Amino acid sequence: MKYLRLVLRNALRNKLRTGLTVGGTAFLMFVLIFIMTALTEMEAWQGAAETHRRIAVQHSTGLATPLPIDLENFLRSEAVTRHAEHLQKLNWFGGYWQDPKNFFANFGADHLVVRELWDELSIPPDAYARWCAQKNGAIVGKSLATKFGWKLDQKITLHGTIYPCNPELEIVGIFTSSDIRQEEQLFFRWDYLDELMGGKKIVGTYWMKARSAEDIPKLKEIIDGHTKNSSDPTETVTEKEFGEQFMAMMGNIRTLVASLGTVVLIIMILMTANTVAMSARERVTEIAVLRTLGFTGGHVVLFVLAESVLVTTVGMVLPLAASLALFNGMKLSPNPQFFPYFLIEPRTIVIAIAAAVLSGLIAAAIPAELAARRKIVDGLRQVV
Amino acid sequence: MSDSVVRVQGVAKVYRRDTQEIPVLENINLEVAPGESVALMGPSGSGKTTLLNLIAGIDRPTRGRIEVAGLALDGMSERELAKFRSRHIGFIFQLYNLIPVLTAYENVELPLLLTRLSKAERRTHVMTALDVVGLTDRIQHYPRQLSGGQEQRVAIARAIVTDPTVLLADEPTGDLDKRSEEEVLILLKRLNREFKKSIIMVTHDPKAAASAQRTVLLEKGALVTA
Numbered sequence: 083m084k085y086l087r088l089v090l091r092n093a094l095r096n097k098l099r100t101g102l103t104v105g106g107t108a109f110l111m112f113v114l115i116f117i118m119t120a121l122t123e124m125e126a127w128q129g130a131a132e133t134h135r136r137i138a139v140q141h142s143t144g145l146a147t148p149l150p151i152d153l154e155n156f157l158r159s160e161a162v163t164r165h166a167e168h169l170q171k172l173n174w175f176g177g178y179w180q181d182p183k184n185f186f187a188n189f190g191a192d193h194l195v196v197r198e199l200w201d202e203l204s205i206p207p208d209a210y211a212r213w214c215a216q217k218n219g220a221i222v223g224k225s226l227a228t229k230f231g232w233k234l235d236q237k238i239t240l241h242g243t244i245y246p247c248n249p250e251l252e253i254v255g256i257f258t259s260s261d262i263r264q265e266e267q268l269f270f271r272w273d274y275l276d277e278l279m280g281g282k283k284i285v286g287t288y289w290m291k292a293r294s295a296e297d298i299p300k301l302k303e304i305i306d307g308h309t310k311n312s313s314d315p316t317e318t319v320t321e322k323e324f325g326e327q328f329m330a331m332m333g334n335i336r337t338l339v340a341s342l343g344t345v346v347l348i349i350m351i352l353m354t355a356n357t358v359a360m361s362a363r364e365r366v367t368e369i370a371v372l373r374t375l376g377f378t379g380g381h382v383v384l385f386v387l388a389e390s391v392l393v394t395t396v397g398m399v400l401p402l403a404a405s406l407a408l409f410n411g412m413k414l415s416p417n418p419q420f421f422p423y424f425l426i427e428p429r430t431i432v433i434a435i436a437a438a439v440l441s442g443l444i445a446a447a448i449p450a451e452l453a454a455r456r457k458i459v460d461g462l463r464q465v466v
Numbered sequence: 467m468s469d470s471v472v473r474v475q476g477v478a479k480v481y482r483r484d485t486q487e488i489p490v491l492e493n494i495n496l497e498v499a500p501g502e503s504v505a506l507m508g509p510s511g512s513g514k515t516t517l518l519n520l521i522a523g524i525d526r527p528t529r530g531r532i533e534v535a536g537l538a539l540d541g542m543s544e545r546e547l548a549k550f551r552s553r554h555i556g557f558i559f560q561l562y563n564l565i566p567v568l569t570a571y572e573n574v575e576l577p578l579l580l581t582r583l584s585k586a587e588r589r590t591h592v593m594t595a596l597d598v599v600g601l602t603d604r605i606q607h608y609p610r611q612l613s614g615g616q617e618q619r620v621a622i623a624r625a626i627v628t629d630p631t632v633l634l635a636d637e638p639t640g641d642l643d644k645r646s647e648e649e650v651l652i653l654l655k656r657l658n659r660e661f662k663k664s665i666i667m668v669t670h671d672p673k674a675a676a677s678a679q680r681t682v683l684l685e686k687g688a689l690v691t692a
Binding site: 084085087088091092094095367368371372373374375376377378379380457458459462 | 544548
């Protein structure tokens with residue numbers, strides 16, 4: 083701590099240069115935090131899914147192909163229920179409210195098992211009772227209701243983009259969730275969707291909850307084995323694997339985003355290295371004087387590294403604080419449709435701090451080593 | 467002989483530039499008694515600063531042996547040499563070499579940061595050193611706010627603040643005007659007489675040399691008088 087003053091004064095010696103470096107670092111850090119948050123938001127579902135034992139049964143050719151309704155009979159048979167419970171038909175409706183820009187997650191779902199299957203959702207009992215009693219009832223997440231200004235008993239019309247129908251729904255309940263992202267959904271009844279579709283019994287996916295983790299591979303084997311030679315073979319996946327399908331579709335985007343993050347980090351290191359090298363070069367004589375006074379090469383390395391880490395850390399704190407205020411505090415999102423939430427996760431904060439410290443250390447490593455290794459007499463002789 | 471605070475025996479220094487060898491010092495023998503002040507004179511390139519650097523432990527001789535305060539410098543590691551310098555050497559440069567981003571007080575405090583003294587103890591030492599050089603009223607001034615003479619006095623305070631065994635001064639008046647030169651010489655003389663500091667001063671200036679108790683002449687890397 084007694085050297086902090088020296089480090090601070092040296093860092094602020096050339097205020098314009100340090101300011102520009104901090105500004106550049108801050109900008110790059112903001113980009114890095116943004117990129118990392120985009121990645122974590124893309125993977126948020128997978129992360130949340132890991133804690134549940136939900137599994138999905140989908141058509142082996144993909145989600146665009148519906149499953150036969152008679153598969154439900156098998157899924158309700160003892161062979162399956164021995165390993166799973168709370169079977170639900172769940173169709174991604176893909177509708178919007180009023181304007182295509184108002185796009186959000188909406189599903190036609192078997193209402194009777196929603197509370198048991200999606201147990202992270204907190205649905206008030208009276209809301210659930212109303213939903214069971216009212217075929218065109220819908221329950222919406224609190225966050226989504228707030229976003230669109232929806233109130234209980236309000237009638238809304240969803241415009242179908244996949245199904246050729248426009249469900250006229252009445253909001254009968256508002257649910258909350260420990261994961262705020264789950265509040266960006268709307269559920270209406272599958273039987274109402276089927277009625278609108280003329281009773282075609284279209285099933286997008288079947289969902290259920292495995293009784294234990296050990297039951298999951300058994301369920302995959304039993305269900306997919308049963309449908310293997312049928313006209314509608316299935317693929318049974320965990321919720322995490324289900325989410326990963328969407329990530330796989332964006333595989334290149336993910337790699338691109340990750341590569342961008344790496345490039346940003348490299349630019350930051352090079353920019354800081356340049357500043358630190360210039361600063362150390364200008365102080366060759368001063369460093370020699372310090373060593374004449376009894377400071378060691380280790381002290382010199384410490385001073386140069388500390389100065390560099392100070393610059394990158396300040397450059398990290400500013401955008402991190404701004405990002406936390408904008409995204410976590412004010413709940414702003416760069417793309418509300420794709421990212422209903424754009425939350426800086428604790429993991430991102432840790433990575434940002436680590437990136438700042440590490441880039442500061444890497445950037446200063448060579449200049450620090452050169453400064454410490456230079457002979458004192460050479461340093462004293464040099465006129466900078 | 468064991469009374470000497472500085473003992474230089476058969477020291478030679480050869481610089482190598484590519485394949486070329488440049489001898490700077492040849493068979494130097496010098497002893498400085500405790501409390502003695504010695505002026506090291508000689509033409510440019512005669513090796514005065516090199517000899518001073520060797521005694522300070524900031525350069526190593528090619529041959530020979532140097533002892534300061536009873537400690538043999540040969541065989542010391544860089545870390546040991548740094549520790550030796552912080553304890554036994556006070557160095558005064560021609561161009562003062564104060565750290566421009568630190569105040570006079572902070573510059574003087576610098577060598578004390580290497581000690582285990584508390585902040586309050588450091589303050590006492592710094593104020594004492596600045597009092598000796600007569601600059602207690604300039605403690606918050608940065609080097610750019612001081613005159614050349616004042617800067618050199620701060621540099622002297624920095625050199626004496628740890629109460630080193632030897633003061634080494636490399637052309638301490640070389641960059642000063644007449645008045646400041648006189649002030650610095652009086653100060654060095656006072657440090658020698660009053661505080662019994664051993665001083666080795668490199669100088670071109672006969673007036674500065676006259677203020678020392680003994681003058682040693684170096685010519686072409688060899689001692690002419692000792």
